[in-house]
Amino acid sequence: MSTPIDVATSVKIVAPKPAAEPKDEITLIANKWKMKRGSLIMALHDLQSRVGYVPRESAMKLGRQMGVPLARIYEVVTFYNYFKLEAPGKYVISVCLGTACHIKGSAELLAGMEKELQVHEGQSTPDKEYHLQAVRCLGCCGLAPLVSVNGKVYAKLKTDDSRHVIERIQIDKPMAEADQEELVD
Ligand code: FES
Numbered sequence: 001m002s003t004p005i006d007v008a009t010s011v012k013i014v015a016p017k018p019a020a021e022p023k024d025e026i027t028l029i030a031n032k033w034k035m036k037r038g039s040l041i042m043a044l045h046d047l048q049s050r051v052g053y054v055p056r057e058s059a060m061k062l063g064r065q066m067g068v069p070l071a072r073i074y075e076v077v078t079f080y081n082y083f084k085l086e087a088p089g090k091y092v093i094s095v096c097l098g099t100a101c102h103i104k105g106s107a108e109l110l111a112g113m114e115k116e117l118q119v120h121e122g123q124s125t126p127d128k129e130y131h132l133q134a135v136r137c138l139g140c141c142g143l144a145p146l147v148s149v150n151g152k153v154y155a156k157l158k159t160d161d162s163r164h165v166i167e168r169i170q171i172d173k174p175m176a177e178a179d180q181e182e183l184v185d
Contacts, residue, residue: 030065052092089131098137112162
């Protein structure tokens with residue numbers, strides 16, 4: 001049955017940060033991609049993986065930091081069906097299926113989530129409380145296997161921790177950083 005909630009180790013997504021570096025997820029994403037040619041799609045993909053969709057405020061901030069006009073960003077997100085402009089659920093649960101997480105059983109975690117929420121990957125619960133998605137490496141493989149909910153990471157999970165994560169979400173009520181004041185300049 002229930003085991004101690006490993007998610008007590010939950011942490012924010014932490015990419016290796018040099019001393020005077022990024023203060024938030026958008027800055028992290030912009031810094032990661034802005035010097036790479038043709039990287040706007042990858043940056044937007046990164047953003048959506050972390051928060052589940054492309055919020056307008058985040059798109060504006062990302063555009064400013066990458067030197068890309070908002071109109072260009074909207075051209076991209078409206079052209080590709082993959083991108084979502086609205087939150088698909090209050091809590092976007094992203095199960096990492098990157099190599100490190102996969103080796104440590106994240107596919108079983110995902111299956112457990114599907115069972116608990118009674119939705120398939122890529123779907124939202126009828127009440128829009130949860131949206132379940134699989135994502136590729138979130139850049140903190142040392143914490144595998146992990147699940148990110150609105151940018152908050154539940155780390156070093158056991159393969160049968162799905163229910164615990166969902167219970168934990170109701171306690172933590174993680175809000176997408178993109179919805180927080182601090183991400184809006
Ligand atoms: S493989 Fe999951 S964080 Fe890298």
